Amino acid sequence: MSLNLFPPTRAEATARLAAFLPHAGKSYAKLRNHDPGPDAPAHVSRLSPYVRHRVVTEAELVRAAVDRHGEGPAEKFIQEVFWRTYWKGWLELRPGVWDDYCAAREAARAQAGGNASLAGRLASAEGARTGIDCFDHWVRELTGTGYLHNHARMWFASIWIFTLKLPWELGADFFLRHLLDGDPASNTLSWRWVGGLQTRGKTYLARADNIAAHTGERFNPQGQLAQEALPLDGPLPPVPRPISPGPRLGKDGGRTGLLVFDDDVDVQCLSDRVAPVAVAAASSAALRSDVPVSGQVQDFVAAVLDDSLSRLSVPGARLRDQVMVPHGIDEAVRDWARDHALDRVVARHVPVGPGRELADRIARALAQDGISFVQEMRAYDARAWPLATKGFFPFRKHIPDLTAALGASD
Numbered sequence: 001m002s003l004n005l006f007p008p009t010r011a012e013a014t015a016r017l018a019a020f021l022p023h024a025g026k027s028y029a030k031l032r033n034h035d036p037g038p039d040a041p042a043h044v045s046r047l048s049p050y051v052r053h054r055v056v057t058e059a060e061l062v063r064a065a066v067d068r069h070g071e072g073p074a075e076k077f078i079q080e081v082f083w084r085t086y087w088k089g090w091l092e093l094r095p096g097v098w099d100d101y102c103a104a105r106e107a108a109r110a111q112a113g114g115n116a117s118l119a120g121r122l123a124s125a126e127g128a129r130t131g132i133d134c135f136d137h138w139v140r141e142l143t144g145t146g147y148l149h150n151h152a153r154m155w156f157a158s159i160w161i162f163t164l165k166l167p168w169e170l171g172a173d174f175f176l177r178h179l180l181d182g183d184p185a186s187n188t189l190s191w192r193w194v195g196g197l198q199t200r201g202k203t204y205l206a207r208a209d210n211i212a213a214h215t216g217e218r219f220n221p222q223g224q225l226a227q228e229a230l231p232l233d234g235p236l237p238p239v240p241r242p243i244s245p246g247p248r249l250g251k252d253g254g255r256t257g258l259l260v261f262d263d264d265v266d267v268q269c270l271s272d273r274v275a276p277v278a279v280a281a282a283s284s285a286a287l288r289s290d291v292p293v294s295g296q297v298q299d300f301v302a303a304v305l306d307d308s309l310s311r312l313s314v315p316g317a318r319l320r321d322q323v324m325v326p327h328g329i330d331e332a333v334r335d336w337a338r339d340h341a342l343d344r345v346v347a348r349h350v351p352v353g354p355g356r357e358l359a360d361r362i363a364r365a366l367a368q369d370g371i372s373f374v375q376e377m378r379a380y381d382a383r384a385w386p387l388a389t390k391g392f393f394p395f396r397k398h399i400p401d402l403t404a405a406l407g408a409s410d
């Protein structure tokens with residue numbers, strides 16, 4: 001496996017953003033739904049593996065698009081970036097939806113273990129042996145490159161749920177194990193949306209003519225796809241909980257260690273404010289699933305964390321040159337904190353998902369030594385996430401204000 005298509009560095013991410021910017025205006029709005037395939041130039045940015053880990057931030061993307069095109073012509077691109085922000089906020093306000101997904105994923109896997117027909121259909125889907133050419137191609141593209149075009153993700157999820165009649169949670173899990181941008185919010189909630197659980201009763205049906213038209217006739221699965229998409233059954237989402245941005249951190253907490261998580265590797269600003277004496281990184285990639293996550297994803301995440309540490313300038317601090325992984329992390333993080341006689345450990349706010357699971361474990365391990373673990377929410381997240389109480393359309397009304405409010409620390 002290789003990361004040739006997505007070199008895991010900020011230098012690559014910023015070069016990619018610069019190369020894409022001329023196309024982020026009207027041509028993006030017109031062509032973004034076309035998927036020419038992995039070997040042809042894309043009409044979309046293919047920046048998501050970087051944005052997912054904040055190698056580049058949403059704020060940087062929005063600002064760059066506005067500077068280049070103005071808000072009007074860049075409206076569609078800006079809106080798509082805010083879809084990511086909206087999904088993050090929506091899940092942050094309803095963490096139980098992630099827990100329910102994890103429980104249902106494990107139940108579905110157990111069910112497949114005891115049902116030969118389901119297990120066989122699952123194996124042929126994951127093994128690219130369904131006989132539906134486009135679907136089998138997307139399985140190979142996903143596992144080979146770690147990326148799929150948004151429209152291909154929609155068709156894929158729809159075929160998985162309505163044609164192959166497989167549990168949606170195992171499809172979402174297959175994505176999370178293989179996508180370099182695998183994200184607990186965008187992924188879980190998009191799968192729920194396709195299945196009719198997110199916008200209640202509204203499903204997404206993949207159609208052969210739509211696939212043919214938007215893949216330049218590379219595929220045309222006439223007669224192979226389900227003709228209807230009845231909404232899946234599930235409980236109503238919980239009422240949103242309030243979230244608070246927490247304290248804005250300064251230098252006044254004693255000997256400080258900075259911990260960089262893979263949800264947000266952009267920590268220079270925070271580091272400048274808290275003046276850490278030690279810095280370390282923690283990867284939650286292996287926790288994206290209850291079964292092994294692809295080596296490509298784990299390598300990519302480890303490498304973006306390494307790149308983040310190597311770019312960080314922290315006078316006098318000792319950088320840990322190795323990225324800590326969930327196995328044995330409780331001891332590793334306590335050893336690190338003891339080695340540096342830390343009074344507190346600080347991190348960027350770790351959002352709901354595998355990162356939060358890891359952060360909670362780390363907080364418990366540090367508490368045993370009386371060391372506090374404090375997370376700080378970015379101003380961008382603190383402004384936008386509480387607005388994700390309803391659907392995207394009410395949220396969208398806030399985009400002009402959220403764009404106008406962008407500042408240097410976002």
Ligand SMILES: Cc1cc2nc3c(=O)[nH]c(=O)nc-3n(C[C@H](O)[C@H](O)[C@H](O)COP(=O)(O)OP(=O)(O)OC[C@H]3O[C@@H](n4cnc5c(N)ncnc54)[C@H](O)[C@@H]3O)c2cc1C
Pocket residue numbers: 032044045046047048049051052080081082083084085087148149150151153154157175176179181182183184186187188190191194
């Ligand atoms: C079933 C399904 C599963 C998905 N799983 C993930 C996932 O695990 N992680 C993930 O980051 N995205 C996910 N998406 C959203 C979307 O497909 C990807 O973010 C997008 O394809 C990224 O490609 P790009 O960077 O070329 O996007 P561009 O079109 O260039 O968009 C720029 C940026 O905007 C954001 N964005 C664009 N479209 C969306 C969208 N529909 N939802 C959320 N953010 C968006 C991304 O950060 C992206 O990098 C999923 C969509 C579906 C339908």
